[in-house]
Amino acid sequence: MLPGVLTSGKQQQLQLQRERAAHHEAGHALAAFARELPVVSASITTVRSGFFFTSWSVEGFVDAKDYDDTDDQLIAAAGIDAEALWTAAVCGGSFKSRRRAAVYDNPSDAGKVRDLVRLTALTVDAAYAWSYDLLVEQWGAVEAMAAALLEDGFVSGRDLARLL
Ligand SMILES: [Zn+2]
Numbered sequence: 001m002l003p004g005v006l007t008s009g010k011q012q013q014l015q016l017q018r019e020r021a022a023h024h025e026a027g028h029a030l031a032a033f034a035r036e037l038p039v040v041s042a043s044i045t046t047v048r049s050g051f052f053f054t055s056w057s058v059e060g061f062v063d064a065k066d067y068d069d070t071d072d073q074l075i076a077a078a079g080i081d082a083e084a085l086w087t088a089a090v091c092g093g094s095f096k097s098r099r100r101a102a103v104y105d106n107p108s109d110a111g112k113v114r115d116l117v118r119l120t121a122l123t124v125d126a127a128y129a130w131s132y133d134l135l136v137e138q139w140g141a142v143e144a145m146a147a148a149l150l151e152d153g154f155v156s157g158r159d160l161a162r163l164l
Helices: 009-034 069-091 095-104 110-121 124-137 139-152 157-162
Strands: 041-049 051-059 154-156
Touching: 009 041, 009 051, 009 069, 009 124, 009 139, 009 157, 041 139, 041 157, 069 095, 069 110, 069 124, 069 139, 124 139, 139 154, 139 157, 154 157
Parallel strands: none
Antiparallel strands: 041 051, 041 154
């Protein structure tokens, strides 16, 4: 037996979390590009704390001059919806139930809390409608960006833009 070949339940769980994180961040990045905001980089990092989880972020656009509350809201919604679209496709369940899970799972996740603060501050439905349409229309770009994140963990904004 080769122990290295065996995949434990925890490792499978971690891989699913990494893929979910990559699609979530790709959604944020796609929305930022759609709003013509600069993306410096996106990253996903595997952190172990008690049980497996991952931490992740998209950097750059918050420093842009024209960045406003609407951008904040749309980018936040796109991350949640990309995560929900991917989870519904891969793990099953309806998109709406997966969106609810994407919003309410991992309440201790600081990045997710930031997304929610942005979303609850303004009109949520309009942001979700925009992000959903954008994601469905450009899902190929989301998959390409997520694949790049899964391979390298860190992708520059310039490299992400090439995948649009
Ligand atoms: Zn997010």
